[in-house]
Amino acid sequence: MKTLSRIIIAIFILFDVYLIGKILLVDKNFQVLNPQGIIALQEKNVGLVALFLMFIVVIPVFIWALYVGTTYKEGNKWAKYAPDWDHNTKLQFFIWAFPISIVCILCVFNWVTAHKLDPSQAIASTNQTMTIQVVASRWKWIFIYPEQKIATVNLVEFPENTPIHFELSASDTPMNSFWIPQLGGQIYAMSGMATQTHLIADSIGTYRGENAEINGAGYAQMTFTAKSVTQNDFDTWVSSVKQSSNPVLDLTTFNKLAQPSQDNPIAYYSSTQDNLFTTIVTKYMAPGKGMERM
Amino acid sequence: MEQFILGRLTWDSLPHEWFTLGGTCAFVVILLGVAIFLTRVKRWKWLWMEWLTSTDPKKIGIMYIIIAFLMFLRGGLDVVMIWLQQTIGTSNAPGYLGATHGYLSADHFQQIFTAHGDIMVFFVTMGFLFGLINLIVPLQIGARDLAFPFLNSLGFWLYFAGVVLINMFFVLGGAFAATGWLAVAPLSELQFNPGVGVDYWIWSLQVSGLGTLVGGINFVVTILKMRAPGMSLMRMPMFTWASLMGMILVISIFPILAMTMILLTLDRYLGMHFFTLDNGGNAMMYWNLIWMWGHPEVYVLIIPVFGIYSEIVSTFAQKKIFGYTSLVVAVGGITLLSFSVWLHHFFTMGAGADVNSFFGIMTMWIAIPTGVQIINWLFTMFRGKIIFKSPIYWFFGFVSTFTFGGMAGLLMALPPVDFQVHNTLFLVAHFHTMIVGGALFGIFAGFTYWFPKVFGFKLNERLGKYAFWTWLVGFFLSFVPLYILGMMGAVRRMDTYSPSLGWQPLFTVSLIGACIIMVAVGLQILQVIVSIIQRRENRDLTGDPWNGRSLEWATSSPPPFYNFAVIPQVHSRDAFWEMKKSEENKQHPKGATSSERTGLREAAHSVVAYEDIELPKNTPMGIYLSGFIFLFGLAMVWHAWLFVIIGLVGAIWCVISRTFDENTEYVLTAAEVEKIEKKNKS
Numbered sequence: 001m002k003t004l005s006r007i008i009i010a011i012f013i014l015f016d017v018y019l020i021g022k023i024l025l026v027d028k029n030f031q032v033l034n035p036q037g038i039i040a041l042q043e044k045n046v047g048l049v050a051l052f053l054m055f056i057v058v059i060p061v062f063i064w065a066l067y068v069g070t071t072y073k074e075g076n077k078w079a080k081y082a083p084d085w086d087h088n089t090k091l092q093f094f095i096w097a098f099p100i101s102i103v104c105i106l107c108v109f110n111w112v113t114a115h116k117l118d119p120s121q122a123i124a125s126t127n128q129t130m131t132i133q134v135v136a137s138r139w140k141w142i143f144i145y146p147e148q149k150i151a152t153v154n155l156v157e158f159p160e161n162t163p164i165h166f167e168l169s170a171s172d173t174p175m176n177s178f179w180i181p182q183l184g185g186q187i188y189a190m191s192g193m194a195t196q197t198h199l200i201a202d203s204i205g206t207y208r209g210e211n212a213e214i215n216g217a218g219y220a221q222m223t224f225t226a227k228s229v230t231q232n233d234f235d236t237w238v239s240s241v242k243q244s245s246n247p248v249l250d251l252t253t254f255n256k257l258a259q260p261s262q263d264n265p266i267a268y269y270s271s272t273q274d275n276l277f278t279t280i281v282t283k284y285m286a287p288g289k290g291m292e293r294m
Numbered sequence: 295m296e297q298f299i300l301g302r303l304t305w306d307s308l309p310h311e312w313f314t315l316g317g318t319c320a321f322v323v324i325l326l327g328v329a330i331f332l333t334r335v336k337r338w339k340w341l342w343m344e345w346l347t348s349t350d351p352k353k354i355g356i357m358y359i360i361i362a363f364l365m366f367l368r369g370g371l372d373v374v375m376i377w378l379q380q381t382i383g384t385s386n387a388p389g390y391l392g393a394t395h396g397y398l399s400a401d402h403f404q405q406i407f408t409a410h411g412d413i414m415v416f417f418v419t420m421g422f423l424f425g426l427i428n429l430i431v432p433l434q435i436g437a438r439d440l441a442f443p444f445l446n447s448l449g450f451w452l453y454f455a456g457v458v459l460i461n462m463f464f465v466l467g468g469a470f471a472a473t474g475w476l477a478v479a480p481l482s483e484l485q486f487n488p489g490v491g492v493d494y495w496i497w498s499l500q501v502s503g504l505g506t507l508v509g510g511i512n513f514v515v516t517i518l519k520m521r522a523p524g525m526s527l528m529r530m531p532m533f534t535w536a537s538l539m540g541m542i543l544v545i546s547i548f549p550i551l552a553m554t555m556i557l558l559t560l561d562r563y564l565g566m567h568f569f570t571l572d573n574g575g576n577a578m579m580y581w582n583l584i585w586m587w588g589h590p591e592v593y594v595l596i597i598p599v600f601g602i603y604s605e606i607v608s609t610f611a612q613k614k615i616f617g618y619t620s621l622v623v624a625v626g627g628i629t630l631l632s633f634s635v636w637l638h639h640f641f642t643m644g645a646g647a648d649v650n651s652f653f654g655i656m657t658m659w660i661a662i663p664t665g666v667q668i669i670n671w672l673f674t675m676f677r678g679k680i681i682f683k684s685p686i687y688w689f690f691g692f693v694s695t696f697t698f699g700g701m702a703g704l705l706m707a708l709p710p711v712d713f714q715v716h717n718t719l720f721l722v723a724h725f726h727t728m729i730v731g732g733a734l735f736g737i738f739a740g741f742t743y744w745f746p747k748v749f750g751f752k753l754n755e756r757l758g759k760y761a762f763w764t765w766l767v768g769f770f771l772s773f774v775p776l777y778i779l780g781m782m783g784a785v786r787r788m789d790t791y792s793p794s795l796g797w798q799p800l801f802t803v804s805l806i807g808a809c810i811i812m813v814a815v816g817l818q819i820l821q822v823i824v825s826i827i828q829r830r831e832n833r834d835l836t837g838d839p840w841n842g843r844s845l846e847w848a849t850s851s852p853p854p855f856y857n858f859a860v861i862p863q864v865h866s867r868d869a870f871w872e873m874k875k876s877e878e879n880k881q882h883p884k885g886a887t888s889s890e891r892t893g894l895r896e897a898a899h900s901v902v903a904y905e906d907i908e909l910p911k912n913t914p915m916g917i918y919l920s921g922f923i924f925l926f927g928l929a930m931v932w933h934a935w936l937f938v939i940i941g942l943v944g945a946i947w948c949v950i951s952r953t954f955d956e957n958t959e960y961v962l963t964a965a966e967v968e969k970i971e972k973k974n975k976s
Contacts, residue, residue: 013767013771015806029783029795029796029797030781030782031781031783032715032780032781032782032783033781040714042710043711043713043714044714046708046710046711047705047708047710047711050704050705050708050711051701051705054701054704058697058701061665061668061669061672062694062697064669064672065672065690065693068672068675068676069675069680072611072675072676072677072678072679072680073679073680073682074612074679074680074681074682075679076679079679080677081612081613081677081678081679082677083612083614083678084613084614085613085614085616085677086613086615086616086617086618086674087616087617087618091673092617095617095666095669095670095673096620096662096666098669099661099662099665099666099669100662103658103659103662106658106704106708107655107658107659109708110654110655110658110707110708110709111651111655113708113709113710114647114650114651114654114708114709114710115647115648115651116710117709117710117713118646118647118650118709119644119713120644120646121647172485172571174478174479174480174481174486174577175478175480175481175577177642177716177717179783179785181714181783182783184713184714185642185710185712185713185714185716186642186713186714186716186717187642187644187713188640188642188643188644190577190578190643191480191571192571192572193578195643195644196644197644208783208795210783210785211785212716212717212718212785212786213717214404214473214474214481214787215481216472216481216486217399217400217401217404217472218400219400219404219787219788220400220787220788220789220790220791221385221790223792284571284572284573
């Protein structure tokens with residue numbers, strides 16, 4: 001019985017080790033650890049440096065725990081027993097000073113990196129920054145290109161090596177979190193609010209974009225594709241979106257588009273109404289139905 | 295008129311889906327089973343007189359733990375349902391039972407993880423902790439009772455009312471909130487969640503939160519005012535210190551939760567606009583308020599557990615706790631710091647670098663007192679003689695899991711890292727490492743440690759160790775994959791995902807881990823059953839099975855209902871240890887065996903004069919009052935205004951009638967005490 005249960009447990013563990021190992025060795029799907037842009041790279045490095053600093057405290061503590069746990073057992077004759085030893089001022093000083101010193105370094109590191117990697121911070125680059133406006137709605141992402149005057153749904157395309165200034169808001173949805181793991185961290189897209197983040201892609205590629213904040217039934221499938229292409233390809237793409245028989249995104253079409261719907265296919269809009277984004281952000285400032293009743 | 299009586303409740307809202315029907319059946323079967331059993335053994339009256347109406351903290355503590363354990367099974371079932379869906383619910387998979395992917399619809403899936411979170415935090419961890427604090431703190435401080443025995447009974451029954459309310463949709467139908475465990479606005483507003491789900495959430499937590507609040511007040515007053523003579527604050531056992539800090543936190547933060555939910559209630563019931571999208575509502579305010587409560591709340595869960603570890607380490611290392619003052623300062627420091635970190639739950643809201651790094655730095659500071667505690671525990675063991683019983687196993691399990699979880703937490707305190715892992719499964723893994731590997735392991739350790747004190751016999755040691763190892767393996771298999779998934783960009787709360795992402799194998803591992811944990815829980819149940827069967831072999835006659843240090847071991851196991859026949863006089867920390875030592879020095883200079891120690895205690899008692907003891911009477915008023923409040927809450931959920939009025943009026947009537955009841959205590963004469971003590975000894 002005992003052997004049998006041990007064998008079963010061993011099989012379970014081996015199977016799990018196999019599954020995890022397969023992913024670690026074979027799969028290259030570690031989006032957060034495989035950054036494709038300078039922001040995501042720096043964010044990853046911040047984490048690695050902090051991890052290294054923490055190990056300075058944690059590893060000695062683990063070794064100490066192992067030593068204490070194996071040495072001072074009942075029945076171990078040569079281990080010293082001092083039942084009343086409960087205080088040592090110098091030792092207490094060290095016990096506090098050791099973590100404090102590491103945490104102080106981490107705090108400075110925190111302050112510096114939080115400012116350096118503040119999402120509202122523009123990215124220094126030889127190429128000029130491009131603005132893309134993002135509107136989250138239930139359950140799709142709408143991208144408005146104010147400079148090119150086009151719009152897309154669930155697909156955002158931009159030139160490589162160009163800093164992108166994302167301005168984000170939402171329309172009639174609970175909070176949403178805009179995230180392209182391989183390019184950089186999340187920022188919330190909130191109805192009636194405008195937030196911003198700066199991201200850049202180092203080379204051409206297709207990246208997964210997703211929503212990280214629950215906002216109702218279609219939440220899990222509210223994903224989009226982010227594509228970085230060469231400047232030439234981008235220009236061609238813009239003109240193809242413009243010239244084709246794609247519809248125009250004005251306030252009426254937008255309101256229709258922003259109605260709750262799931263699994264939206266990628267869509268293109270050949271032109272957009274001026275100040276559409278501002279209109280969406282400020283729409284809750286107008287007196288609503290509740291006000292009229294008063 | 296029908297609207298006035300039944301509100302929104304119609305035939306259509308009664309349970310009709312397979313999962314609510316299943317829940318209903320389980321509910322009915324369990325209730326019927328219990329009822330039939332009680333009738334067969336003719337224990338109804340006994341149950342009512344001895345237990346349900348009791349104001350004895352030891353009995354209330356046991357009831358807390360029983361309910362918390364039942365809810366633990368209920369929340370655990372949710373876990374398996376969640377992981378099963380995430381394992382089979384890839385976006386190309388076929389749907390079963392009417393779902394598009396897997397076997398649960400998105401809405402149902404979201405209800406399950408919401409219920410899982412709320413149940414595990416409010417009704418399991420809090421329930422276990424209140425149970426242990428009820429059982430042990432009065433004994434540790436040498437008190438016969440709590441400061442407000444009736445409030446304690448009321449607190450328990452409000453907690454129970456919350457438990458029933460959160461499960462009420464199994465009986466009356468409707469749905470639970472599909473919002474995540476904090477029901478963040480604006481998702482919880484009428485615009486997005488018009489059904490009864492969020493209302494169930496509001497009233498369940500509002501009612502049980504009230505119970506938690508009165509419990510917290512009760513324990514703070516008890517610890518501050520009812521300690522045995524000579525027990526100054528700096529002589530209190532660490533568990534009492536930690537409970538005091540935890541309960542101070544409860545008093546400070548639960549009003550915030552209540553107020554936040556009242557604002558949400560006003561939005562939902564009276565059309566106000568605190569957190570709505572339009573008309574000047576500001577949902578970000580809700581996030582700030584709920585996390586101002588929510589972050590200290592997780593410290594309410596962990597701080598008393600730190601106290602449990604302190605007790606266990608010192609007892610099983612057979613050594614004075616090292617750095618007592620440091621530990622007190624550390625626990626106090628965590629309590630204070632916990633108020634200034636809430637914004638780290640939404641660095642991604644775009645508050646700017648100054649605000650974010652301020653809260654990030656405050657968060658990092660918490661690592662200092664936490665680390666200091668762990669190092670001090672290890673120094674307590676240094677030059678000790680560690681007896682490796684299962685509580686110590688749980689302690690080492692805690693050190694290994696909690697340290698890794700803490701590192702993950704520190705990483706997330708860095709805003710740039712948080713941007714990449716916020717709301718991912720990495721965060722879920724971190725949180726569970728802290729609450730399961732920290733709080734729950736500590737609760738199991740404390741349960742094993744204090745079980746003989748409460749029931750008079752020890753738990754089976756071998757099964758306890760099996761349960762520990764199974765738990766540990768299951769724990770790592772469940773949560774390590776989640777850390778990895780977070781790194782792969784998997785966000786939390788997904789009911790479905792594309793199979794091309796390569797996440798499915800990891801979810802499978804997690805599901806297997808969950809099943810192993812279920813086996814571990816099964817072993818724990820088996821441990822209790824086997825221990826009950828073998829209770830004669832494991833009986834603790836000394837009252838001091840572990841060679842303990844604090845006052846709870848100075849009385850018999852189980853303690854008499856008045857706890858101490860004679861209130862002990864405290865002269866130092868580790869009061870009971872010192873008592874034993876001074877007795878030994880007097881009579882047996884070379885040390886005494888355990889049976890000799892029992893003899894000593896009896897000898898000590900026989901010469902002492904007993905005194906009259908004033909004790910609180912049992913009262914059913916706590917049940918009536920929380921019953922009316924339950925009715926009020928349930929009727930509010932369904933807008934059944936007639937019952938709202940009945941509930942409210944009934945509750946007020948109960949309060950008034952209790953206020954005028956002056957006959958709430960009775961006196962146990964010295965002669966009776968002596969009789970009981972003599973009987974217990976023979």
